[in-house]
Amino acid sequence: MGWLGFEERRTLVIGAGGLGTACARALAEAGARLAVVDADEGRLKVLRDDPALAAADVRTLTADLTSSDACEQAVTTAARELGGLDVLVHAVGTNDRRPVVDTPDEVWDRILTLNLSSAFWTGRAAGRFMREAGHGSMVFFSSVSSRLAHRHHAPYAASKGGLDQLVKVMAREWAADGVTVNAVAPGYTETELTRAYLDKPGMREEMTSLVPAGRLGTPQDVVGAVLFLASARASFVTGQVLYVDGGRTLV
Numbered sequence: 001m002g003w004l005g006f007e008e009r010r011t012l013v014i015g016a017g018g019l020g021t022a023c024a025r026a027l028a029e030a031g032a033r034l035a036v037v038d039a040d041e042g043r044l045k046v047l048r049d050d051p052a053l054a055a056a057d058v059r060t061l062t063a064d065l066t067s068s069d070a071c072e073q074a075v076t077t078a079a080r081e082l083g084g085l086d087v088l089v090h091a092v093g094t095n096d097r098r099p100v101v102d103t104p105d106e107v108w109d110r111i112l113t114l115n116l117s118s119a120f121w122t123g124r125a126a127g128r129f130m131r132e133a134g135h136g137s138m139v140f141f142s143s144v145s146s147r148l149a150h151r152h153h154a155p156y157a158a159s160k161g162g163l164d165q166l167v168k169v170m171a172r173e174w175a176a177d178g179v180t181v182n183a184v185a186p187g188y189t190e191t192e193l194t195r196a197y198l199d200k201p202g203m204r205e206e207m208t209s210l211v212p213a214g215r216l217g218t219p220q221d222v223v224g225a226v227l228f229l230a231s232a233r234a235s236f237v238t239g240q241v242l243y244v245d246g247g248r249t250l251v
């Protein structure tokens with residue numbers, strides 16, 4: 001058994017983007033059995049075809065997680081296919097950067113639904129399985145935007161601030177059932193979510209200059225924090241938001 005104890009742990013990763021994929025690979029390497037959900041079948045195929053994931057016997061589910069029913073069904077299907085659910089990693093999210101006065105309702109609703117409501121819906125569904133089993137670990141992706149007032153990030157920041165509180169309340173309600181709920185909050189990390197923004201003239205340099213560590217994050221940077229919080233080693237850690245940001249929130 002490895003130090004983190006992931007062997008045979010039945011793990012659902014929600015999101016096969018930059019950060020979800022990095023987590024899925026690391027969890028597979030640590031011995032977890034995996035189901036991965038995403039709306040984009042192409043991203044799921046990349047995971048299925050990845051030789052590094054062959055031993056994890058990864059199951060993939062294509063689902064648009066913008067409704068309560070879809071989220072319930074994704075969690076229930078994954079738990080059925082895996083034979084139970086020990087770990088949930090929620091790593092879907094979206095952003096659309098605009099000033100508050102230029103943010104239409106549709107953008108507000110879309111971001112809040114995917115970033116916050118899908119966390120509530122999938123967390124609630126996973127919580128039912130885990131409480132009944134008497135154990136489980138959940139890790140959600142927050143962001144430095146949950147704490148910092150970045151311009152042009154109103155719905156995104158509101159969704160992540162809301163997520164931090166959702167995590168704390170779920171953690172409190174389920175602590176006595178052996179279920180931990182935590183969040184990892186990265187700073188700017190190069191993935192599809194941030195690439196177009198960082199590619200704007202001067203933006204990568206400006207964002208980097210705000211990070212005491214002197215660089216932006218990589219998906220690999222978040223993996224250790226996620227695996228620790230999802231592992232049995234963190235069984236007495238709950239309701240925490242762990243910033244993985246090179247010191248961005250210190251300044």
Ligand SMILES: NC(=O)c1ccc[n+]([C@@H]2O[C@H](COP(=O)([O-])OP(=O)(O)OC[C@H]3O[C@@H](n4cnc5c(N)ncnc54)[C@H](O)[C@@H]3O)[C@@H](O)[C@H]2O)c1
Nearest residue numbers: 016017018019039040064065092093141143188189191193
């Ligand atoms: N990349 C960063 O800099 C950064 C920083 C802080 C927090 N985060 C958070 O980390 C999480 C993962 O971000 P990422 O960088 O991997 O993003 P990403 O854009 O690389 O991946 C997001 C994934 O979500 C999927 N998705 C989008 N809409 C969906 C829907 N309706 N139903 C199901 N799946 C859907 C996409 O297909 C994609 O695979 C998000 O919650 C994000 O807010 C990212």
